[in-house]
Amino acid sequence: MTSPNSPSSSPYPEGSAAFPHRHLTGMAKLQPWEIRFLLDEAEHWVEMNRKQIEKRDDRLHGLTIINAFFENSTRTLLSFEIAGKRLGADVVNMHAAQSSVKKGETLIDTAMTLNAMRADAIVIRHASSGAVQLIADKVDCPVLNAGDGRHEHPTQALLDALTIRRRKGHIEGQIVAICGDILHSRVARSNIIALSTLGAQVRVVGPPTLIPKDIELMGATPFTDMDAGIKDADVVMMLRLQNERMDGAFIPSPREYHMLYGLTPQRLEKAKPDALVMHPGPMNRGVEIVSSIADDPERSAVTEQVEMGVAVRMACLDVLTRKRRGVEGWQ
Ligand code: NCD
DSSP states (O other), X not given: OOOTTOGGGOOSSTTOOSOOOSOXXXXXXXXXXXXXXXXXXXXXXXXXXXXXXXGOOOTTTTOEEEEEESSOOSHHHHHHHHHHHHTTOEEEEEEGGGSGGGGTOOHHHHHHHHHHTTOSEEEEEESSTTHHHHHXXXXXXXXXXXXXXXXXXXXXXXXXXXXHHHHHSOOTTOEEEEESOOTTOHHHHHHHHHHHHTTOEEEEESOGGGSXXXXXXXXXXXXXXXHHHHTTOSEEEEOOOOGGGOSSOOSSOHHHHHHHHOBOHHHHTTSOTTOEEEOOSOOOBXXXXXXXXXXXXXXXXXXXXXXXXXXXXXXXXXXXXXXXXXXTTOO
C-alpha cells in the first residue's frame, strides 16, 4: 500500500502517481487503477481510525471544507463531517432548509457564493442529477459529489467496494446482486459502474418497472425474479424504494413488494452460503430487508459500510486537496 504522502512509491501506471482529477463527480470518469488507488488510500485511514486519538493526522489543518447539502442526509453528511474534522480541517455544514435556496436563489448564484468564500473543498448533495457537475464547473476548488438525484453517489460506491474487498479479499469475479429500486438509485448506478470496472459480475434484481431499460449497456445483467437474481451471489446489496423520486405507482403495495423482493432468511439461502448482505441505509425494515438479516453480524456488513464510509471520505478529501496543499509530486 502507498503512503498518502509518497506518491513516488506508487504501484500504479508510470506517470499516473498523482490522481488526475480535480473533482470527484462520479465513478464513470475513473479508470480501474484510480479506483484501486482511492481504495488503497482509504485502507490506510481504516487502520488510523482504529488507533488511539493521539496517533491521528491533521494534514488538512487550516483548510475549510463546506458540506452543502440540498437534500436530507444522515450518514453521508455526518461521515463527511467526521472525515474532514479527523484530518484537522474546519468543516462548515450548509443545510438547504436554512439557506437562500428556499428564497429562490439559483444554483449558479449559490455556487458563486460558495466560491467567493474560498473554500478548499466543497461537498455537495443535490436532488437534481447533474447539479454537482454544474457547480464543479463554476468553482475554483475540488468538488465532491455526495449524491446528485438518481445520477451518481461515488463515495458510496467506493465504500461499498472497500467493504467487499476487505470481506472477500478481492472484487474481481465476485457475483454481486443489487436488488430493489434500481431505476431511481444513484447508489445502484455508481456501484454498477465501479464494481463492473473492477471486474465483478453485476446483476440487478427488481420489478420490471424499477429496472432501467438500458441497464445491460452499463454492464449489469437484469433479473425480475428475486430467487434467480440472487442465486449463487457472493454479495447481496439491498436498496430502499426511493419513494421521493417516484412520480407514480411503480409497485402494487409495500406488502406485495416485500413478498416478491424482500430479503428473508429463506430467500437468502439461494445465495452462496457465505454471501455478504449490504445496504447503504436508510433501511426500511420489513420492506426490502427483515431485521433478522440486517442485524446479523455474520451476514450483514451494514455497520462496516458506515465505518468504511469515514475512511473513504478521508481518502477522497486528502487526495483531492493535495495539489492545493502543495504535496510533493502533486503540484
Ligand atoms: C443513499 C442515498 O442517499 O442515495 N443513502 C446514503 O447515502 N447512505 C441511499 C438511499 O437514500 O436510499
